[in-house]
Structure formats: C-alpha cells, structure tokens
Amino acid sequence: MVTSEIVAIGKNAIVENDPLVILFGPEATHNLKDVAVIQKFTATHPEINLRRGSKIKVRDLSFEVTFCGKLVNANLNGVGHATFCFEPVPDTPLQSAIYLTPERFPGFSVGDKITYIF
Structure with a gap:
C-alpha cells in the first residue's frame, strides 16, 4: 500500500464530463502542471x-482496477504519472492508464489522499 x-x-x-484525470508528481513541467493533478x-x-x-482509494471512495496499462507502474514509481479513467475499458486501452x-x-x-492498494 502506498499513499x-x-x-x-x-x-x-x-x-466537465471528461471521465479521466492525469496525475504527475511535483517535478512535472510547467505545461504538464496546467493539465494535471x-x-x-x-x-x-x-x-x-x-x-x-x-484497489485505489480517493479520499474514502474505493475503486477497483479493471485494466492497468503496461507503462503504469514504471511511470508511477518514476515520475508519479498515471491517467485514471473512470470509464469502461476500450478495445485499445491507453498503456499509461x-x-x-x-x-x-x-x-x-x-x-x-490517494491510496494505492496492490
């Protein structure tokens, strides 16, 4: 578990009405910080x-991972980056999502707080 x-x-x-959010760590560039959490x-x-x-918890809300792209863990561990998608997994999912x-x-x-439970 990591928080x-x-x-x-x-x-x-x-x-509004976009079911995704891009996350980055504090070292994100200025341009990325404009479009990221x-x-x-x-x-x-x-x-x-x-x-x-x-599982991923946002505050006290719990979500289950239905797909984890092959780039996600390395990106999260390296620069705190992932894209959370609150939508069904498409035929061609994003590998960073x-x-x-x-x-x-x-x-x-x-x-x-965001809690990653694996």
Missing part, C-alpha cells in the same frame, strides 16, 4: 505494483 496527497490541481486538469507520495521511493483487481470501476468521477481537491 499520496494531492498538492496542486492545474487550471485545465479537470474538464499533482500528487506527492508519502514514501520517498514508492514501489507501486498495480494490476487488475488492485488505469481504468477504474465504479465508473464515476470522484472529483479531486488539494489535500485529498
């Missing part, structure tokens, strides 16, 4: 190993 805290939300990170892990070097069936169920966007606020 992060949302420390910033870019002005274009949350788009910035998370800071409590562990210095997180060792995240998500797979189908893992985590598809989650239930398929409802939880909303994000600075100070929220």
